[in-house]
Each structure stands twice: as structure tokens, then as C-alpha cells.
Amino acid sequence: MTKLLEWVSVLSAMFAVWYSLIGGYVKHPLIEKNINLILISPLIFIALFGLYAVTVVLYRVFTFNNCEEAAKELQNEIAEARKDLLDKGLKF
Amino acid sequence: MAATIYDSEITKSDKYSILLPTYNERENLPIIIWLIMKYLDNSGYDFEVIIIDDGSPDGTLDVAKQLQNIYGSSKILLRPREKKLGLGTAYVHGMKHATGNFIIIMDSDLSHHPKFIPQFIELQQEQDYDLVSGTRYKDGGGVYGWDFKRKLISRGANFITQLLLRPGASDLTGSFRLYKKDVLQKLIDSCVSKGYVFQMEMIIRARQFEFTIGEVPITFVDRVYGESKLGGSEIVQFAKALLYLFATT
Known part of the structure; x- marks a missing residue:
């Protein structure tokens, strides 16, 4: 299916x-x-789910790890790599 | 004890072929190769790197040749193609020449750090997973260099995809993965998408075939050199692929 x-x-x-x-x-x-409540219940479900979706997505956006350390580490490794490769005779 | 020795003997016969499709990556290629050597050369894993350059006008192939001279032609293999032919066919092309029983695919723009490769391998061995995928969305993973809008699109798209497709993997559009060779072959054969949504289809097909999927959190540092793009056409492509997979799998 x-x-x-x-x-x-x-x-x-x-x-x-x-x-x-x-x-x-x-x-x-x-x-x-409760007939009125039942009548509009699909709309309530959709609204609640929309609220849930927006909350979850925004929460995940704001808690998205920024990896500052990883970026810094990479910059250092790039410098190290360039130096080492130049020593090994690579022409960039 | 005996089991341990037996296991390690099996491990010894495993070989990992890293496929690196490149297009105008003259700046990045030497760095990525250097990093692969740094993290894999002393690990004891048997590996090779296959560089598939699609006729880059910036001389990527020339740099690749120099790297082959430095690191040896048993570690660095060059399998260039005449012109840009797309990612899926680059993997097929690379795989034809791969001698490993495992294939690792990654981007060559430094957004995927080779330090995670040993983690992929360890996780694969622990559970005998059919494929191991890097994920930016799980604890310990993340991105660098993305603004609010980019994060919102990424998280939003991911939420909708998880809701509609329930793929059993958290990062569908990432392309840092380890596959058993026959598994990758089967997935490529069954995929119809082109472009970057190809990665999404691969993991959805994997679920369809009931392949087992492991995940390693990765940090994704967006393009150090060159520009990263996410425009309207990428979003349209993504939406189309999502609906296609929703209706057909």
C-alpha cells in the first residue's frame, strides 16, 4: 500500500x-x-495540528545546532592541510 | 575469544571505496583528500578514493593527478568523464571501478567531514546495517553557515517529509552515506529522480526494500569555498519528488 x-x-x-x-x-x-462541537471538530483538529506543526518546526529551527566548533576546527585543518600539501609539492 | 578473532578476520577483508564526484572543486579537492588520509590512513581500514571529475574547466583533474602522485595510485583512483552527466550516473560510473565491498558517498565541497567515516564504519559493523546515513537533524549533528530562512525551509521540508513518507531516517536530502555495494547498486537501479532529490528517493526506496538503516549525527559546514544554493527551482524539485514518492511508494 x-x-x-x-x-x-x-x-x-x-x-x-x-x-x-x-x-x-x-x-x-x-x-x-455536543452536536455543534462535533460539527466543527475537523476544523479544530486541523487547527490544533497546525499549531503543533508550527511549534515543532520553530522549536527545531531555534535549537538547530550551529556547529561553531566544527567550523573553527575545519578552518584550522584547512590551514594545516595547505601547508602540508605545499611541503609535499602540490601546486594549488 | 575465538569469536573476536573470527570477527576481526572478517573485518580485515572489508574494503571501503569512497566515491568523490567533483565539478570545479580545485580548491576543495586537495583538502578533502588530505582529511580522508588523516582520518583513515591510521585507522587500519582498507580503503580507496575514486575521484569522478566531470570535465571541470577549472583544472580539478590536474590537481587530482598531483594528489595521485603524492598519495599513490592504489589509494587515489581517477575515473574522469568528459562532461557533466549528473550525480546518479557518477555513482554508477564510480562503482564500476570500485574494488571495495562497501561504498561511501560524500560531497567534495568540505561540507562533509571525513572524520565521521570511521564512525559510519563502526556503526555499520556493530549492527550489520545495509546503509548508514549521516544526519544533521539528530542530537550531536547540526549545520554551520545557515541563516534563519534556510533553517526554516530545511526544518519545514523535513517535517512534512517525515509526516508524509515516514522514511525511518531523519536526514533524507543529505548525501553523506555508507552503503553495502550490492545495496547501492539495487537502489540506483530502482531510482528515477535526477538532481539532489535523488538522495531522498534512495533512502525511501531503501525503506521499501526493507534495508536496515543506521544513522550517525554529522556536523555540516556549508561551503567554505564557492556558493551554496537553495533557490525556488530546488524547492519545486523537492515538492515534486515528495509528491511522486508519496503517491508511488
Whole structure:
């Protein structure tokens, strides 16, 4: 099964549950009491997920390791390499 | 005890072929070769470096020849091509001449530091992984020289990719990896993408074939010499490849 099919099947299962709740196929006092909430629940899910995504991505951007040490170490090694290679007779 | 001796004998027969595709890397090539020698020559691992130069007009091949004279033609192999033909075919070309049973691919612009190669090898040996990928996104890894925008695009793209494809690897567009030779051959044969999204397809196909993947955090120091580019066309290419893989794998 491709990833696309996986998404389609999970989303349609969720849609079926949601539709049976708002369409009145399942009867329960709790459902009737919260019908407005159920109606907009997909939007709430999407908004919450969007918030989660933005938070995670921004957190990862700000905590992205900057590797200052690695850059400094590389600069030193480049200088060392150039000197050593010149000694070995390399013409840059 | 006996097992240890047996293991070390197996290890001794392993050979690592490092493929270095180059295009106008006259400045960087000597440094990268020097670093490879520094970190691998005393490690005891058997290795060779295969330089695949795509007819660079800046004389990269000339520098490569000088390096071959310095370090010997058993360690440095030159397999140049007439003109720029793309990364995927460069690996195929290099692999044809590789005598190792493991292939290491890396960029020659100094963004991939050879000091991580021994870590790749150790991790591969510990778990007998089919491939080991360097990752900028795990603890201990990172990047240097990226501004906020670049980091945001990178992290955002990575988040979406992880969500849609669940690849089982954290760095999909990185190209610092170690492969078993037959594994790399199979992956290249099954990949259709060109350009840098090729790296992403390789690791997604690896998941599809249920190859095992190990990861080593790497520090990625963006181009010391020359310019690194990430423009609109790269982003479009990436989005296309993502959707293609989403719908087909």
C-alpha cells in the first residue's frame, strides 16, 4: 500500500465516523448535546495540528545546532592541510 | 575469544571505496583528500578514493593527478568523464571501478567531514546495517553557515517529509552515506529522480526494500569555498519528488 493510499484510508475512516455522528445515524443524548462541537471538530483538529506543526518546526529551527566548533576546527585543518600539501609539492 | 578473532578476520577483508564526484572543486579537492588520509590512513581500514571529475574547466583533474602522485595510485583512483552527466550516473560510473565491498558517498565541497567515516564504519559493523546515513537533524549533528530562512525551509521540508513518507531516517536530502555495494547498486537501479532529490528517493526506496538503516549525527559546514544554493527551482524539485514518492511508494 502506498503512503497516499494509507492516508486516504485513514482519512475516509475518520470521515465515516464523523459523518455518522452529524448525520443522525447514531443516536445518543451526548451526541445531541455536543452536536455543534462535533460539527466543527475537523476544523479544530486541523487547527490544533497546525499549531503543533508550527511549534515543532520553530522549536527545531531555534535549537538547530550551529556547529561553531566544527567550523573553527575545519578552518584550522584547512590551514594545516595547505601547508602540508605545499611541503609535499602540490601546486594549488 | 575465538569469536573476536573470527570477527576481526572478517573485518580485515572489508574494503571501503569512497566515491568523490567533483565539478570545479580545485580548491576543495586537495583538502578533502588530505582529511580522508588523516582520518583513515591510521585507522587500519582498507580503503580507496575514486575521484569522478566531470570535465571541470577549472583544472580539478590536474590537481587530482598531483594528489595521485603524492598519495599513490592504489589509494587515489581517477575515473574522469568528459562532461557533466549528473550525480546518479557518477555513482554508477564510480562503482564500476570500485574494488571495495562497501561504498561511501560524500560531497567534495568540505561540507562533509571525513572524520565521521570511521564512525559510519563502526556503526555499520556493530549492527550489520545495509546503509548508514549521516544526519544533521539528530542530537550531536547540526549545520554551520545557515541563516534563519534556510533553517526554516530545511526544518519545514523535513517535517512534512517525515509526516508524509515516514522514511525511518531523519536526514533524507543529505548525501553523506555508507552503503553495502550490492545495496547501492539495487537502489540506483530502482531510482528515477535526477538532481539532489535523488538522495531522498534512495533512502525511501531503501525503506521499501526493507534495508536496515543506521544513522550517525554529522556536523555540516556549508561551503567554505564557492556558493551554496537553495533557490525556488530546488524547492519545486523537492515538492515534486515528495509528491511522486508519496503517491508511488
